[in-house]
Amino acid sequence: STTRKRMYALAVVPGDGIGPEVTDCALGVLDKAQELFGFSTERELIQAGAQHYLATGELFAGAIEESLRGKDAILFGSMGDPSVTPGILERGFILAMRQAFEQAVNLRPVRLYPGVKTPIADLSPERCDMVFVRENTEGAYVGRGSTVHAGTKNAVAVQESVNTRAGVERVIDYAFRLADSRRKKLTLCHKTNILVEAGKLWTETMADMAKRYPEVETDYVHVDAMCFHLPVSPERFDVVVTDNLFGDIITDLGAVIQGGMGVAASANLNLDGSAPSMFEAIHGSAPDIAGKGLANPAGAVLSLAMCLAHLGEIEAAHAVETAVVHVLGSMEGLAGPEMGGTTSEVGERITAALSGVAA
């Protein structure tokens, strides 16, 4: 009963390692979702990543940036290979994209789905359902710093974290809105007792924004204490907002708790529609298992669900998530032979489950 077009321009960036395999699964699920929910996509395949960089020298800026910019969303596989010096692709592609497309929020749901094995003893799904909202464009990720007397015994390396009111405010505002739509609890995670200047800005902004969301209860947890509480009492948390570096660290711990990299999804969100958002499983390219059918495509398919929700295809998004949850619940293990099928077989099982869910 909607009159909007429901045709979306997607960029698909399979990348390196297991990226292409899991992206294939996500695209198979997307085909089925389109059929079932009556929307369509126009997809442009973008070659990028380690092999592409080694062959062409091309990273993000230039032709790739231009191709991506016009799209409604970006489906991303993964990037990285031992043949490329660490840092090159991270900074030259991932960070460059986050900056150029103002992907201000890195969204990381941490949910333990029924039947998924977690390394945390006695953890049940009811106790583990939260979302991390990570600032994604500034802080320690600005790449500012300098070294004097480099290479000598007197070397001093200074690394800066730059935090702007605008950058902090937009991510905290997003987190409040999200909290308001969920259990109405927002936790700020930082290290304000030591990082005094940055800490003050985060604390003050949090307090200012709280006035606009009187129904959301707020609290504060130091990043070290977060590592302590997260594994043993995840039920303490619903929405957690944090800076770029702390977010990078604690969301990996979140992934452990929810059963491993294979099931963890993420979104890099542009909040004002000025450029596309990007969706990716949080696992890396895992070159050691690439091409062997051992990778779990669940994280990639759950990232597709986040993409569909972002595009406004809410029903399809829920159905895809539900289909993944069904299949995860029937797996023995989350990766490798215990998965009970190859990457593409698991993908096909999710696609089949989706038909069941939609029926």
Next chain:
Amino acid sequence: STTRKRMYALAVVPGDGIGPEVTDCALGVLDKAQELFGFSTERELIQAGAQHYLATGELFAGAIEESLRGKDAILFGSMGDPSVTPGILERGFILAMRQAFEQAVNLRPVRLYPGVKTPIADLSPERCDMVFVRENTEGAYVGRGSTVHAGTKNAVAVQESVNTRAGVERVIDYAFRLADSRRKKLTLCHKTNILVEAGKLWTETMADMAKRYPEVETDYVHVDAMCFHLPVSPERFDVVVTDNLFGDIITDLGAVIQGGMGVAASANLNLDGSAPSMFEAIHGSAPDIAGKGLANPAGAVLSLAMCLAHLGEIEAAHAVETAVVHVLGSMEGLAGPEMGGTTSEVGERITAALSGVAA
């Protein structure tokens, strides 16, 4: 058969909350250790912490610093109370002491003792025995930063991490020596792909020092990946060296894995003998359970063992650790009623076990 004096001047700083209770236990164990191993201590009780600060305004600098400086070591309880603004005691006492006494290394053994309950499923003691070597005087803890347009929508807060070759080198050198005395494996933990300037200094220093310790195998793990590997494959690590902030974060995760704050010990080591080292359980002051006999004194007693090792009383140090391990192995839980006794009863049990060990 040694002719050295074996009389040590100790400062005892019980501090706040559960600090005094667990320190009492440690001192009871120390009494017994002296009797059994034939050394002696001269102890000065130092009043410091939240109550003392509120009553006198005194933090570290001044009289307390002078009292502490002449000692061979400092036994520390814990500090902190909700009545004192967060940051005051941390910066005014803990950080000030680490700086003034050049306690360059924060040493954190992470060992799962037999019989201790860990929240990590299927983790066995053989798989969890490592030591974190955290830089303790610089990095993001230098308290450098500034804010322009504070309190306005244009505010920009810059926080600096300052890393010196001398500071990085001394902690890496210590870590290599420790690794050489253990399983000969040293892991650097950082985020070199993003924190480029600091990362280069740490990487270069690590490579330079590695030449002096050809028998020690080295590797590198990003701090986010560390959070991922630590809970599920702690056996990958033996000695881990890292910067001040990353160390703060990942050692709390280490404490979770080894069974909780109640059993985690630490040392703040001065490496050149120019000032005393400090030994403390890593739990906080836990004001909610203070005075109730619910705190586990194991962390404090294990910190005493580290202190004894530092003073050269190696036999006594081993015996104290062994006594704690015996008692931990016979506990039901690590804190509260399941501990099977009050704080002081558990302390007495450790003291009794020590006699057995030495016999």
